[in-house]
Amino acid sequence: xxxxLTIPVHLLQQALQPFICSLIFFFYLAEYFNIGKLVAVHxxxxxxxxxxxxxxxxxLKGLQAIFTEDKKGSFLPWFIESSRIKSDSETYIKLEGVNxxxxxxxxxxxxxWLPEGDFKKFAAKTAPASLLGYMIIHNNEALGEILELxxxxxxxxxxxxxxxxEVLIPLHEETLQKVDHKKKQVLVELPDGLLAIYL
Numbered sequence: 111x112x113x114x115l116t117i118p119v120h121l122l123q124q125a126l127q128p129f130i131c132s133l134i135f136f137f138y139l140a141e142y143f144n145i146g147k148l149v150a151v152h153x154x155x156x157x158x159x160x161x162x163x164x165x166x167x168x169x170l171k172g173l174q175a176i177f178t179e180d181k182k183g184s185f186l187p188w189f190i191e192s193s194r195i196k197s198d199s200e201t202y203i204k205l206e207g208v209n210x211x212x213x214x215x216x217x218x219x220x221x222x223w224l225p226e227g228d229f230k231k232f233a234a235k236t237a238p239a240s241l242l243g244y245m246i247i248h249n250n251e252a253l254g255e256i257l258e259l260x261x262x263x264x265x266x267x268x269x270x271x272x273x274x275x276e277v278l279i280p281l282h283e284e285t286l287q288k289v290d291h292k293k294k295q296v297l298v299e300l301p302d303g304l305l306a307i308y309l
Contacts, residue, residue, distance in 0.1 A: 142177060142185055143229040143242045144258060148203075148218045156208040160201045160222060163261070165237020167198045173232065176203070177223040185223055235291070238266055244294045246270060246279055253279070253305075256296070268296070277308040 146162035160176075162168075170193045177185040189206040196202055208214050224232070226243075233240050238259050246253045246268060254270035254277070265282035279285075279298065287297040 141226045141243065142223040143226060143233075143239065145222055145224055145229065145233070145239060146199075147221050151211055151214040151218055152202055154211050155204070156210055156214040157202055157204045158208070158214050158218060159196065160203050162199055162201060162222070163237060163239040163259070164199075164232050165234030165239065167195055168201060168232055169193050169195045170201055170203070170232060173224075173228055176205075177225070178217065178220045179223060188217075241266075241268070241289070241296060244289075244296050247295050247297045248300050248305075253277070272305075272309060275308055277305065279304075 145164055146160060148158045149161045150159040151157070152159050170190065173190055173193070175187040175189045177187055180186045188208075191204040191206050193201055193203045205217075208217065229239075229242075238261060241256055241259060244256050246256060254272050256268045256270060258269040260267040260269065260278075265280045268279040268281060270277045270279060279300065281296070281298070285298050285300060287299055289296050
């Protein structure tokens, strides 16, 4: 058995370089979906309440980690110790290393994200959040991917980026024409002048 301390640092770096590169490549490739936020601390042992938009009651059984956004586009994993259902849209969650009320309070309120594979596994197809990543189509023109969904009483607001600018597209019975799950497209008919407000 070789003691790592006897290996010159530059050789160790060379040996680990392909692994490190592939790990970084994986995290950059992974697409993350916002599923809700940690809204409250429960009890004294660091348990948190996750309010999610997955569209169904879930204990998140089998999910290894949730992610919070550290900086824009940079996500930190939090490994799940245990979880249990509170309601259709709420789940109690205990994270590894978060063992006090004070530690848990640092995470509340934080947005929670899942990698695409986990998101597809836990989100209901009817959940508004399942439209994340879909392309908004208006007059046969692709406007942009849905980056965030904001639920309001009588509509959904879809946040897109068009030409580097943030645009909010309302989805309700007058604007929504069709959702094509196979093509991952949302076809809309927007009021005249709506896009001009943003662009």
